[in-house]
């Protein structure tokens with residue numbers, strides 16, 4: 251495993267995303283929550299994965315509880331990141347929700363507490379005041395944000411008056427917004443970290459889905475799995491397959507390797523099995539050449555999926571039974 255040190259924190263370059271734990275929208279079922287999730291966390295720790303990402307909203311607390319159960323007796327091996335879902339995130343509510351997360355996680359300290367989404371209605375000063383109180387009480391070590399623009403991230407840090415070390419955003423070869431908006435560069439230049447969520451584009455970059463075999467559940471709303479986009483992804487998927495072959499690796503592993511090759515970027519793939527977790531952790535040890543990196547970046551630049559309003563009628567058509 252490789253580790254990234256930023257703002258006084260150390261986390262594994264490949265982490266584990268735990269949205270899948272207990273979340274009906276992923277459809278992995280009860281046994282996955284009660285058995286597989288625990289085994290996935292244990293194996294992750296065995297392999298040196300320290301960054302374990304969850305949120306109070308995932309499975310309405312079930313994910314945090316599963317992480318708590320899995321970390322029993324092994325808490326010190328993990329860097330626990332969770333998130334407050336910002337419904338009326340005024341200071342006392344942020345404080346109360348942080349304590350609720352710590353209880354479900356069965357820990358005295360949350361390593362990284364993140365604001366899950368921007369909330370434009372509640373002043374950032376009040377949200378960050380809640381974070382500051384949690385830090386002062388020792389319940390929270392580091393503070394982060396998620397889905398924040400660069401300007402909003404900087405503002406959060408300015409009102410907080412001390413480092414907001416991370417911004418968790420969607421970032422992968424299929425989703426390059428953080429490169430274009432300067433988020434990735436900002437993290438690299440300022441001792442901050444980008445935590446890349448959906449680094450496999452929810453499985454799109456694993457090169458295993460096609461028009462006749464697209465995933466359902468929450469991914470039924472992901473426009474990348476529209477037949478047109480699976481078709482448009484041909485160059486990118488081909489590049490992943492070919493680079494993977496040269497490393498005796500899988501396309502999913504190469505997709506992760508590309509993400510964490512950027513300075514101060516870590517990735518938190520979810521996993522539906524222990525085998526996937528093992529592959530994902532091993533991606534940290536793959537070394538891409540500069541040529542391979544450029545080839546993947548170019549294929550990603552050329553990928554132009556249908557998205558936004560243009561994708562909505564197609565997504566609806568796919569989900570309606572007529």
Ligand SMILES: NC(=O)c1ccc[n+]([C@@H]2O[C@H](COP(=O)([O-])OP(=O)(O)OC[C@H]3O[C@@H](n4cnc5c(N)ncnc54)[C@H](OP(=O)(O)O)[C@@H]3O)[C@@H](O)[C@H]2O)c1
Pocket residue numbers: 266267268269270303304366396397418419446447448449450451452453456465500502503518519520521522525526527529530
């Ligand atoms: N802050 C936010 O707003 C936000 C939003 C989304 C996610 N997140 C976080 O980011 C984490 C990851 O994002 P995500 O779950 O959306 O997407 P992801 O990590 O890109 O995709 C995860 C899915 O890809 C498949 N997969 C994983 N490893 C694989 C491998 N080695 N080979 C082939 N397929 C593999 C699995 O699905 P199948 O096996 O079923 O195909 C798995 O459930 C979440 O768990 C959550 O912690 C945060």
